[in-house]
Amino acid sequence: MFEKGQRCQIRIDDMGSEGQGIGRADGLAVFVPGAVAGDLVTVELTKVKKRYAFSKLVSVDEPSPHRIEPLCGAAGCGGCGLALLDYEGQLAIKEKQVRDKLSRLGGLEDPLVRPIVGMDEPFRYRNKAQFPVSTGGIITRKGGVVENLGEPAIGFYKVKSHEVVDCGDCMLQSAAAMAAADALRRFMAEDNITAWDERWEKGLMRHLIVKTAFGTGEVMVVLVINGKGIPNGQKLVEMLDEAIYEAGYSLESVILNINKKKTSQIMGEECIPFAGKPTILEQVGDLSFEISPMSFYQVNPVQMRVLYDQARKYAGLTGKENVLDLYCGVGSIGLYLAREAANVVGIESVKNAVLDANRNAVINGIVNARFVCGRAEEELPQLLEDGGSDEMITDCVQNADVAILDPPRAGCDRRLLEAVAAVGVQRIVYVSCDPATLARDVKVLTELGYEFVEATPVDMFPWTVAVETVCLLSKLKSTNTI
Numbered sequence: 001m002f003e004k005g006q007r008c009q010i011r012i013d014d015m016g017s018e019g020q021g022i023g024r025a026d027g028l029a030v031f032v033p034g035a036v037a038g039d040l041v042t043v044e045l046t047k048v049k050k051r052y053a054f055s056k057l058v059s060v061d062e063p064s065p066h067r068i069e070p071l072c073g074a075a076g077c078g079g080c081g082l083a084l085l086d087y088e089g090q091l092a093i094k095e096k097q098v099r100d101k102l103s104r105l106g107g108l109e110d111p112l113v114r115p116i117v118g119m120d121e122p123f124r125y126r127n128k129a130q131f132p133v134s135t136g137g138i139i140t141r142k143g144g145v146v147e148n149l150g151e152p153a154i155g156f157y158k159v160k161s162h163e164v165v166d167c168g169d170c171m172l173q174s175a176a177a178m179a180a181a182d183a184l185r186r187f188m189a190e191d192n193i194t195a196w197d198e199r200w201e202k203g204l205m206r207h208l209i210v211k212t213a214f215g216t217g218e219v220m221v222v223l224v225i226n227g228k229g230i231p232n233g234q235k236l237v238e239m240l241d242e243a244i245y246e247a248g249y250s251l252e253s254v255i256l257n258i259n260k261k262k263t264s265q266i267m268g269e270e271c272i273p274f275a276g277k278p279t280i281l282e283q284v285g286d287l288s289f290e291i292s293p294m295s296f297y298q299v300n301p302v303q304m305r306v307l308y309d310q311a312r313k314y315a316g317l318t319g320k321e322n323v324l325d326l327y328c329g330v331g332s333i334g335l336y337l338a339r340e341a342a343n344v345v346g347i348e349s350v351k352n353a354v355l356d357a358n359r360n361a362v363i364n365g366i367v368n369a370r371f372v373c374g375r376a377e378e379e380l381p382q383l384l385e386d387g388g389s390d391e392m393i394t395d396c397v398q399n400a401d402v403a404i405l406d407p408p409r410a411g412c413d414r415r416l417l418e419a420v421a422a423v424g425v426q427r428i429v430y431v432s433c434d435p436a437t438l439a440r441d442v443k444v445l446t447e448l449g450y451e452f453v454e455a456t457p458v459d460m461f462p463w464t465v466a467v468e469t470v471c472l473l474s475k476l477k478s479t480n481t482i
């Protein structure tokens with residue numbers, strides 16, 4: 001029996017969702033912040049439950065061969081959960097997590113999990129930076145004049161708080177994003193621009209969002225503000241333009257996003273084009289995609305191609321198949337596969353993303369893909385039962401051969417999985433950003449008449465705990481050739 005305050009020595013063999021080490025003491029799972037997979041550590045238990053315990057690290061008695069010094073001085077920002085593990089160690093732990101989850105939660109005995117596909121250069125891979133802005137608080141002087149208490153800080157929230165850790169350089173962000181942050185920091189200091197203070201619900205600048213299209217070099221800056229405009233805003237545009245140009249990119253779009261609410265939601269509903277174009281253009285292989293301020297777009301374009309190529313391989317298209325692209329976002333997977341399919345129908349719940357998806361089809365001259373707005377778990381059963389006014393959509397849904405599922409972290413609604421099984425597709429390609437919900441859904445699909453064939457993890461987010469997986473399930477029993 002373990003109790004609070006007790007010390008014990010354990011070997012760390014897993015990492016938790018916040019990057020803490022996990023080891024076992026007589027079957028009890030012990031969470032250890034600051035420990036990494038492979039470490040032998042002494043810990044002091046701080047809270048003991050029936051099956052698990054929390055602890056604090058007392059000493060690292062035998063460091064893991066993969067333990068390294070923290071990636072950067074801004075450690076504490078909470079972004080890099082695996083900042084103390086080298087890249088090889090990160091890949092090993094992610095692959096293990098996918099295998100473990102598929103066995104334990106998916107009920108699969110010895111699932112075939114291919115080696116994880118990592119990056120050659122796991123730095124500056126993010127095409128979207130999202131920095132909170134602070135000046136450490138504001139004060140209101142006589143006459144209602146609002147003033148900052150400190151210097152502008154642009155970076156990340158400290159773990160479990162809304163305190164902004166200023167970040168001069170983040171190795172995960174593009175050079176354009178860091179240049180934009182630097183320009184905004186200088187502008188705010190020179191022009192005494194206030195930052196949002198959530199205690200008083202006052203202050204102008206809330207977030208800086210920078211989207212970088214690596215394929216074309218185009219950059220969009222979104223300034224989330226609590227107001228209608230930015231005093232001397234033209235000067236800021238010029239400073240951003242110069243800084244981003246010096247970083248080797250081209251500022252093509254500046255958007256003001258209005259968010260006046262006390263909310264943890266980063267963006268408000270209203271976007272006002274402030275300078276340049278309302279969208280930027282990205283190039284992926286021979287496809288072009290318009291990127292708008294609000295729609296979801298994969299954040300790691302290098303690994304996005306790896307992911308989509310794996311999905312294409314698993315889809316096994318010959319040109320005759322009807323493909324469903326469920327949870328399709330701006331249609332990128334469906335459009336990537338469209339030239340090798342008969343027809344593609346995508347379903348997505350965010351209206352703007354559906355508009356982008358249909359526009360992306362037009363931009364690329366793709367005529368055999370349509371995108372429908374709605375909740376996939378409601379829209380698919382309905383199209384299956386009643387059809388719709390568009391013949392191509394009805395035919396594609398009712399005679400679909402392949403379904404791509406790419407849900408958010410929560411995974412798929414059971415009704416959607418039942419509808420996919422009712423369509424009777426031969427192949428299901430499941431793209432997942434959470435191995436636990438993937439495993440849960442794989443279990444449901446095996447109960448609905450599909451067999452798990454194999455999975456390939458793809459590292460979309462080096463240095464963080466997140467892991468992406470592409471998985472193939474088949475209706476055909478053991479007769480697949482990939």
Ligand SMILES: C[S@@+](CC[C@H](N)C(=O)[O-])C[C@H]1O[C@@H](n2cnc3c(N)ncnc32)[C@H](O)[C@@H]1O
Pocket residue numbers: 296297298326327328329330331332333347348349350353374375376377406407408433
């Ligand atoms: C992980 S993203 C995948 C997007 C796209 N497949 C891609 O590769 O860029 C998940 C998408 O599912 C959408 N979504 C969330 N819940 C949904 C639902 N119930 N029905 C349809 N789409 C949904 C989100 O808006 C988001 O665009």
